[in-house]
Amino acid sequence: MNEKAMMDKKNSGTGRLAGKVAIVTGAAGGIGEATARLFAREGAKVVDADIKEVQGQKVVHDIRQAGGDAFYFAHDVRREDSWQSLMEETVSRYGKLNVLVNNAGIIKIADIEDTTLEDWQAIMDVNATGVFLGTKLAILTMKSNGELCSIINRSSVAGQVGDKTMFAYCASKGAVTLLTKAAALGCAAKDYKIRINSVHPAYVRTDMTKGEAAEVGLSEEEYMEGAKSIHPIGVGEAIDVAYLDLFLASDESRWVTGAEFNIDGGLTAQ
Template sequence: MNYQQLFSLQGKTALITGGARGLGKAMAEALAQSGANIVIADMEVASAEKAAQELASFGGKTLGLQVDVTNEEQVKTMVERIVSEFTELNIVINNAGICQKITVEEQSLEDWKKTMDVNVNGVFLVSKYTGKQMKAQGGGSIINVASMSSFIANTEAQCAYNASKAAVDMMTKCMASEWAGDRIRVNAIAPGYMKTDMTKPIFAPGGELAHVLDLVPLKRLGEPYELGGLAIYLASEASSFVTGSTFIVDGGYTIW
């Protein structure tokens, strides 16, 4: 068995939603370095195009697109555009998401719906249309971004986020079951507390969530690149017998 070939994504096309920065961009870079063509889809088209241009340095074809994952027509058009330019769509990372730290009694129904719209409906819509394309072409890999909060309540108030990510975990199982016969594998990555430009100040000494690191057995935040290896594994033939699974990457937080 040639394991380098098993993990190769040469010639494959990958879509990463919310991929212009942070964890999405880190996973996109991992796939690009493994040979994949990369499509970055983000609400901010300038950021998506900039990220795509940067990832082109790894040798694959890239494209930056604007998309609102809660808008069905935009999602449908996005998939059609990708197929017209790349012929196939082999890998999808459903990374777009939001988190609002609001207590239950203070959260408006509008805010609750916004979280569910992006984190749940967005995953549904992107999976629906990319899944149709993968079915027509004979298979593919969908990777949903869940969270360790799919399984725990956390220490801060974020009921809507946790509920939405629990839904992503179950959607992953249901989609994997429905599409197993079509050679479409559906799995999820569930990050814990990760270090991004947005979160670093929160977890710094004296920050709002600095105390949380005491609850992480490895005593640190995760680095975005630490999701990359798992993304390559789930996107490639190395995980050909894996579907319906959610992989927790949290420094051990959910052990306790």
């Protein structure tokens, strides 16, 4: 299916998330924005949770214009009080929570010798602590609602294999890979109807890869051209990852928990 056909399909949702309430973090741009828009199209009520208010409000405006239901919440994934307020506001407005996509993330291009303690802490705070807090607070919110629930944690191929140029990022995404499995098993042992899985994209053109290009002194085009050469079927688009999120958010994936989902154009098959 070409990009236009993908977008046409996206424009005609089939209600795969009808009746669901979903929070997507980092939904003001990039992959999170694509996921928030697709979830709304598929019938979910969506909370766009991000530190970037102007961009987040724009996404919500577009969703509402298209007939969807969404609101923006100024949210910092690093702060437990922010998570508590987000959960309270979601339940107050929509009555429950079924899906959380822990998508917000940051990166810095540096090997171990060039990684400062401040860089390490900043990346771990957003990418690892943010996902821990989100997963925990979502379980507490979801566990008594009696409905099938799903938590989707955004890792990366860099959470499965090492990349010397992304030292702290690899460590943070590796933490996401295994905290996901441990939390999934904890929910299963308690008979909660909550599944938890991790999603591992390779290169997807977003503001994050734009920033990476700038860090290494390349234009965005040059950087993505270089990235293409290591992906057997090329680099991805945000919407590609959003469709995997959609499957994991829906009850179609009800027998799936504690699993790693690669979406990487064949990168890790090599």
